[in-house]
Amino acid sequence: MTIETEPTRERLRPQILETEETGRLELRLPSAPETPFSSQRIPRRRSPVTIAATGLCILVVGLVGVELVEFIGSAFARGSALGTVATVAVGVGCAGAGYWLVAELRGLLRLRSAERLRRLIPSALSGEMKSEIDAAAVILARDPLLGEAVAQYRAVLEPHHTGRDALDLFSRFVLIPADRLAEAAISRAAAQAFAINAISPTVLLDTLLFAARAMCLIREIAEIYGQRPGLAGTVHLLRRLASGAGLVGAVDLVGGVLVQQLGGAVFERLSASAAESAYAAQKMARLGIIAMALCRPVEFQPGEGPSMRRLMSGLLKLGAKAPANVDRTSISGIRGE
Amino acid sequence: MRLLRFERLPTLTALVHDRTVRLAVTGLSQSGKTAFITSLVHNLLSAAGRSARLPFLQAAAERRILAARALAPGNDALPQFPLEKIVAALAADPPHWPPSTTDLRQVRLSLRFSPGGFLGRLNPLGRGAANSGELTIEILDYPGEWLLDLPLLSQSYREWSRTMFYLAQRGGRAPLARDWLDFLARHPANSVGDPQTAKLAHNLYRSFLAACRTREQLSLLQPGRFLNPGQIVDASVLWFCPLPLSVGGEARSGSLAALMEARFETYKRTIVQPFFSLLARDVDRQIVLVDVLRALNAGEEAFTDQRLALDIILAAFRLGRRSLLRWLFGARIDRVLFAATKADHVPALQRDHLEALMANLVEAPTLRAKAAHARVAATALASIRCTADSTDVIDGRKVDVVVGLPEGGERRIRFFPGIVPVKPPPPGFWGERFTEFPVFEPPRISPAPEDGIPHINLDKALNFLLQDALA
Numbered sequence: 001m002t003i004e005t006e007p008t009r010e011r012l013r014p015q016i017l018e019t020e021e022t023g024r025l026e027l028r029l030p031s032a033p034e035t036p037f038s039s040q041r042i043p044r045r046r047s048p049v050t051i052a053a054t055g056l057c058i059l060v061v062g063l064v065g066v067e068l069v070e071f072i073g074s075a076f077a078r079g080s081a082l083g084t085v086a087t088v089a090v091g092v093g094c095a096g097a098g099y100w101l102v103a104e105l106r107g108l109l110r111l112r113s114a115e116r117l118r119r120l121i122p123s124a125l126s127g128e129m130k131s132e133i134d135a136a137a138v139i140l141a142r143d144p145l146l147g148e149a150v151a152q153y154r155a156v157l158e159p160h161h162t163g164r165d166a167l168d169l170f171s172r173f174v175l176i177p178a179d180r181l182a183e184a185a186i187s188r189a190a191a192q193a194f195a196i197n198a199i200s201p202t203v204l205l206d207t208l209l210f211a212a213r214a215m216c217l218i219r220e221i222a223e224i225y226g227q228r229p230g231l232a233g234t235v236h237l238l239r240r241l242a243s244g245a246g247l248v249g250a251v252d253l254v255g256g257v258l259v260q261q262l263g264g265a266v267f268e269r270l271s272a273s274a275a276e277s278a279y280a281a282q283k284m285a286r287l288g289i290i291a292m293a294l295c296r297p298v299e300f301q302p303g304e305g306p307s308m309r310r311l312m313s314g315l316l317k318l319g320a321k322a323p324a325n326v327d328r329t330s331i332s333g334i335r336g337e
Numbered sequence: 338m339r340l341l342r343f344e345r346l347p348t349l350t351a352l353v354h355d356r357t358v359r360l361a362v363t364g365l366s367q368s369g370k371t372a373f374i375t376s377l378v379h380n381l382l383s384a385a386g387r388s389a390r391l392p393f394l395q396a397a398a399e400r401r402i403l404a405a406r407a408l409a410p411g412n413d414a415l416p417q418f419p420l421e422k423i424v425a426a427l428a429a430d431p432p433h434w435p436p437s438t439t440d441l442r443q444v445r446l447s448l449r450f451s452p453g454g455f456l457g458r459l460n461p462l463g464r465g466a467a468n469s470g471e472l473t474i475e476i477l478d479y480p481g482e483w484l485l486d487l488p489l490l491s492q493s494y495r496e497w498s499r500t501m502f503y504l505a506q507r508g509g510r511a512p513l514a515r516d517w518l519d520f521l522a523r524h525p526a527n528s529v530g531d532p533q534t535a536k537l538a539h540n541l542y543r544s545f546l547a548a549c550r551t552r553e554q555l556s557l558l559q560p561g562r563f564l565n566p567g568q569i570v571d572a573s574v575l576w577f578c579p580l581p582l583s584v585g586g587e588a589r590s591g592s593l594a595a596l597m598e599a600r601f602e603t604y605k606r607t608i609v610q611p612f613f614s615l616l617a618r619d620v621d622r623q624i625v626l627v628d629v630l631r632a633l634n635a636g637e638e639a640f641t642d643q644r645l646a647l648d649i650i651l652a653a654f655r656l657g658r659r660s661l662l663r664w665l666f667g668a669r670i671d672r673v674l675f676a677a678t679k680a681d682h683v684p685a686l687q688r689d690h691l692e693a694l695m696a697n698l699v700e701a702p703t704l705r706a707k708a709a710h711a712r713v714a715a716t717a718l719a720s721i722r723c724t725a726d727s728t729d730v731i732d733g734r735k736v737d738v739v740v741g742l743p744e745g746g747e748r749r750i751r752f753f754p755g756i757v758p759v760k761p762p763p764p765g766f767w768g769e770r771f772t773e774f775p776v777f778e779p780p781r782i783s784p785a786p787e788d789g790i791p792h793i794n795l796d797k798a799l800n801f802l803l804q805d806a807l808a
Binding site for chain 2: 012013014015016017018019020021022023024025027028152155156157158159160162165168169172173
């Protein structure tokens with residue numbers, strides 16, 4: 001058997017190549033682009049479940065459509081004025097439903113594209129990384145608080161910067177301010193979880209209020225990272241959170257046992273409920289951290305991730321400062337207010 | 338009482354944050370020291386208005402640099418670095434490069450900045466003018482050739498002569514040294530010490546050194562002042578050269594060897610020692626600029642010679658983490674950055690290679706610096722970026738190139754710099770020498786410090802060198 005190998009190609013020597021191009025190069029700083037970059041979509045095969053769900057949706061839409069047409073037809077049969085009113089009512093209802101559907105789909109798509117970017121960026125080649133980060137910038141630019149940070153990032157990014165440089169700059173100018181906002185939101189939620197636990201008269205009410213606040217926090221964090229999830233997006237987020245929340249649940253179990261033991265032994269006369277409230281705050285903070293990791297378009301680099309210690313110290317500071325001040329202070333380091 | 342305490346806070350901030358950083362910009366001839374200093378100063382002056390040119394300098398990115406201004410030299414004996422003249426040259430139409438440095442010059446820059454730590458954001462006085470630190474940066478510019486004289490301080494005339502003779506009889510130096518060596522063969526070391534003979538020998542040796550630089554692109558050419566004398570009151574102090582001397586023994590009084598040795602020692606005492614004292618005194622940070630690409634393309638001998646020259650120059654500096662003990666004994670350079678310059682001559686993908694090659698080239702000095710607890714890093718930078726990245730096809734292969742306007746030309750050229758190895762190349766790597774290294778026209782800049790000067794990685798270098806001082 002003969003294996004044909006490609007002949008070794010001679011190493012290219014340095015060369016100067018003449019061109020017909022004239023004039024100086026434009027090396028001025030790039031201005032922030034007016035229109036957002038569009039990210040390329042990778043075509044994917046539809047799964048059988050998606051096809052089936054689409055078919056069912058079409059069936060439902062068809063049934064509802066036929067019903068509505070019959071409804072309008074019967075209204076017209078009773079009189080043209082009644083028919084017009086029915087048509088207008090159906091039209092407005094369809095427009096509202098359509099708007100809701102589009103908003104849901106957009107929220108879901110943003111969430112999905114953020115997740116896709118998080119998967120792609122760590123393995124992207126230098127050239128690809130810049131376009132992936134641009135796509136992440138488009139997502140974050142939708143947050144009114146981060147629009148300026150994204151503009152600053154675009155203003156400092158120059159063509160000679162490598163993908164790694166772009167990631168560093170994106171992290172420094174955009175993600176860190178976003179992280180600070182998310183951390184402030186977590187601190188607020190944790191403080192409220194503490195208060196809820198302390199004042200709620202029943203366990204059921206405590207659980208319901210905690211769940212509602214946790215839901216608000218998750219949506220708030222998603223919005224900070226430019227995602228604005230609707231109902232579908234929130235369900236999707238909760239599904240992704242389930243694995244992370246499982247961890248919180250396990251910690252909760254251990255913590256519960258500890259609180260019980262400590263409550264019985266050490267804090268017997270003091271306040272077992274205070275320890276439980278503190279633990280509820282910590283649980284909320286943990287949930288927030290997991291939500292941050294899920295919603296962030298780029299994974300945390302070493303040393304960037306939020307720490308419980310910082311969040312809890314932030315929680316203590318909240319007692320002295322209004323939450324709104326925390327937002328502005330945390331972002332002013334970059335914006336130079 | 339409370340008010341009085343607040344009034345004192347700015348003073349406390351000043352106490353903690355006001356300091357002077359003396360930056361030693363070290364580099365052989367044509368390594369880009371003047372361009373580096375100009376870009377550094379102009380970009381820092383611009384950073385107060387627009388931080389976009391220095392996104393990797395943390396203080397600039399966080400917009401903590403409140404004001405920047407150039408200061409007059411602290412030492413009256415030193416002429417001022419001609420920043421305005423160089424900036425005017427870069428702002429002219431067409432823009433042109435500044436001439437090579439021929440003498441000592443100093444530049445001082447003052448940065449007023451808002452501290453980023455405890456005294457910055459948590460200070461109840463806020464981020465006002467009173468709550469700011471001031472950093473003075475002092476940089477010395479000098480001809481790169483002069484650095485090569487530093488190792489002479491620890492050598493005797495005999496030792497130096499033997500080393501120079503050894504080198505002159507090998508490789509590309511040998512044919513160029515023929516006239517000088519023939520002259521010395523006719524005038525042995527123990528012949529009568531005639532000043533005229535010494536001057537003729539010196540002239541021939543100097544011509545040999547100049548030929549080594551222009552034809553072979555060699556670096557280890559001592560004494561450096563023979564190629565770039567600067568302002569010397571008594572030029573006769575330079576009229577010496579190496580002589581073939583035996584090991585041990587002493588030069589006979591009144592002989593040519595005795596005359597040369599006396600001048601060598603005078604040269605060391607009156608020229609080299611004061612320069613080194615000025616250069617190494619109170620230096621906090623050091624950046625070593627190396628034109629690796631030119632040496633790489635000039636061939637194996639030029640590359641090895643550059644590496645050797647760097648090694649012996651860097652051995653003259655005392656490195657070490659700042660501490661009381663080390664301060665008492667003089668070691669103060671606690672951060673050293675090795676930078677391969679002219680990174681705009683290679684496309685983006687190969688800049689990582691250039692950086693890795695730089696790091697490998699200075700492996701020995703890096704180990705020495707690390708052993709002395711100094712922080713060391715290597716990078717590839719272009720102080721003034723003149724090109725843009727592009728691609729072309731050479732021999733049917735798609736390659737990354739850089740495109741720019743050659744100085745004095747009208748049509749742009751595309752330059753393929755070859756494959757930059759990540760390690761010092763093995764013997765099989767070297768082919769024909771490539772000496773037509775293109776000189777690109779610099780970008781035309783705004784004379785006012787507004788938009789800064791385009792660069793590659795200058796901000797990363799500054800962040801490494803100044804981050805703690807601007808914290």
